[in-house]
Amino acid sequence: MKQRKPQKLLFTVLLSGALLAAGCAKEETGKTGAEPGPSQQSKEPRNIHVLLSHANAPYAMKAGADDPYVKEMSKLSGTNLKFEFLGHGGDFTKQMSIRFASAELPDLIRTDSIQSSMHKGALEQGVFTELGPLIDKYAPNLKNKLPKDIWQSPKLSKDGKIYGIPALTAMNTNRVVYIRQDWLDKLGMQQPKTLDDYLKYFEAVKQQDMNGNGDANDEYGFYVRENLDHSLFFFQEFNAHPEVWQMRNGQLTPNIIAPEMKEAIAFWRMLYEKGYINPNLFTNKSADWGAGIRQGKAGSWTHAVTNYNLDWAVDKFADKDKVKLSMIAPPEGPKGKGLMPVTDQIYFVWVIPAKTKNPEEIVKFLDWAWSDKAETFLDFGIKDKNYTEQGGQIQWDPNAPANSADSAYNFYQLSINPRGDGRMETKIVEKSPDAAALKSGMKIAADAGFKHDSLHMPQLESLNTHPELVPGTGSGTLFLEMFAKVVTGKEELDPAFDKFVAEWKKRGGDAAIKEATNWYNTFHKK
Ligand SMILES: [Ca+2]
Structure with a gap:
């Protein structure tokens, strides 16, 4: 990727671009007058373009446009998902800054904080959708399943308004x-x-x-x-x-x-x-x-x-x-x-650009990810590919080729998991040959966290x-x-x-x- 201008200059471009884009979106809505509202769902599955990091996970680095796990998650969530993986660490930071500067922002973005230096000033300029009212209305799972006090984190909210939804680390203290x-x-x-x-x-x-x-x-x-x-x-x-x-x-x-x-x-x-x-x-x-x-x-x-x-x-x-x-x-x-x-347990933060149309549909998708219905896929992948079911019992082996090749299980448990790092979920740990040691270790680690x-x-x-x-x-x-x-x-x-x-x-x-x-x-x- 060619280097263009230093970040500070790009910033101006970002703001004008983003505001322009927001304006365009409004105009379009006015013209067509046919935007599907929350009560008037379009029959076509909602396209959701997600921008995130591959975090050096081997499978995510190779995943193609018609990846079977992305297809499965689309099917289960009633959406049409597209995951675009940027690089890791410093590469991710650089690529994200450029994306923000170009104002070509997709529907859902992984950042480290609503105040991240990757998009300095974006929050104040209204680049992100305020999510509090949408969460209240459309996201019972987010409200019930995430730690209650997490929303006060300055990575997610400012002046009492929520702009980010957290993805969590595997454990608070490890x-x-x-x-x-x-x-x-x-x-x-x-x-x-x-x-x-x-x-x-x-x-x-x-x-x-x-x-x-x-x-x-x-x-x-x-x-x-x-x-x-x-x-x-x-x-x-x-x-x-x-x-x-x-x-x-x-x-x-x-x-x-x-x-x-x-x-x-x-x-x-x-x-x-x-x-x-x-x-x-x-x-x-x-x-x-x-x-x-x-x-x-x-x-x-x-x-x-x-x-x-x-x-x-x-x-x-x-x-x-x-x-x-x-x-x-x-x-x-x-x-x-x-x-x-003890930590805030925030692994990274999801933001929805203000120009994203019908942001409640994106919030509903994240809420689906936190539903019980989503759990089996996020823990064990695709039935008869990654796991089998016998007498109501899930048989899943991390060392089976479908799971172990390129650590494919990391892809559904972590890379595309909207919840964050699911790899230490109790149901998964219980399938490990070291289940007893790991469960005891997790308890010790939790107790060794201090306020x-x-x-x-x-x-x-x-x-x-x-x-x-x-x-x-x-x-x-x-x-x-x-x-x-x-x-x-x-x-x-x-x-x-x-x-x-x-x-x-x-x-x-x-x-x-x-x-x-x-x-x-x-x-x-x-
Ligand atoms: Ca010795």
């Missing part, structure tokens, strides 16, 4: 502790429950040659990845998860500067000093981290339940004949418990030009820099932490706290 059950068994130890239990296990792993390669020093109790990616363990135990903000003395303050954070850093310093975590934790790339775990360097690590039979399938381990894995809960710490802050005051907080304007101040352990942040120096013993905790807090506040943190507090008070109407 993080668990993975532990080598075969190592625990070999050591005659129970699964750790308290912080002390974890430390005893880490000490045993340090003392012994657990992977049996003759070197007693190449395995670690807890295995950590670069930028603490998927490794934010032993923080919430001290009420100091680095990604969240909490109201403290009337101000919404990030945990990274809270006094409790010092206790968490001291704990991590101890883990490093004693050799309970891998000394290369700050440079351990994602691929090396995964490979290290599968080579038997890790006594425990944290990751998503959904990776249980993917990255951590036992047959991928070097020691596959001996490996046994368990998914367990994090311990109760002196000040808290939890692995992952916080920054739920639904939008990205702060004051941090847009200060990536180094963004709370969390991202690469290049002042927090990670200080954390690494203290954990590896290059600097003392107290002076390093105090210096970091002062610097963070001075460089823009104070302004961020003010903005966050204002947001909190407005959002919660204080």
Whole structure:
């Protein structure tokens, strides 16, 4: 695709184009006077052109114009669907910006927020249909089946008006502790429950040659990845998860500067000093981290339940004949418990352009997707192709060729699923050979989600030009820099932490706290 103009210029084109298009639509309606209204349904199925991302799913990247799953969903929903898949990640962003600029918008569009930077200003310019009244009138399933408070998210609504319908992630929180059950068994130890239990296990792993390669020093109790990616363990135990903000003395303050954070850093310093975590934790790339775990360097690590039979399938381990894995809960710490802050569960957002005619028909389609009638197709695909029915029981095997070729099941459970990521639906999980482990892991992950005051907080304007101040352990942040120096013993905790807090506040943190507090008070109407 040829690059035309920078985004800001395109924006003007977008607005004039969109307004023009909206005007045209109105004129046409006036001329023909034969637009099918909600009570006067046209007999032809409604054409619905959907624009979305293939999200790197192999089947979606290849799906043709007369795809059998799209045909089946059209048939079941009484529509005539056309899915147009754009690229993934940065490609998607770029392609979407161009589409918005061209004002050639289809009936239904996947975006990340009604305020997305892919279409900056579009909401304010009236490019999207207001959906609240249509949902009230035509979408009982959306109202009943989606979490009640999701509609307040600024990704979906502004000033009390709804412009977006959410597609949901598979789970609200998905993080668990993975532990080598075969190592625990070999050591005659129970699964750790308290912080002390974890430390005893880490000490045993340090003392012994657990992977049996003759070197007693190449395995670690807890295995950590670069930028603490998927490794934010032993923080919430001290009420100091680095990604969240909490109201403290009337101000919404990030945990990274809270006094409790010092206790968490001291704990991590101890883990490093004693050799309970891998000394290369700050440079351990994602691929090396995964490979290290599968080579038997890790006594425990944290990751998503959904990776249980993917990255951590036992047959991928070097020691596959001996490996046994368990998914367990994090311990109760002196000040808290939890692995992952609760999320808004919004995977992406559906918007309907204002120029789309009879938008209630699109809302009805999304409502159909949330109906019980749609469930069997969205879970198991097409009858006698992806599943069979015997005596009222559905027989479905993800490894059967119709499902496994190009991971076709991802296509109906995820890629074209208007609900979002359906792959962890209970009915699907129950068909898995690992059903018991997965269900237990999902329960643990749900329980390991913890509440916080920054739920639904939008990205702060004051941090847009200060990536180094963004709370969390991202690469290049002042927090990670200080954390690494203290954990590896290059600097003392107290002076390093105090210096970091002062610097963070001075460089823009104070302004961020003010903005966050204002947001909190407005959002919660204080
Ligand atoms: Ca060893």
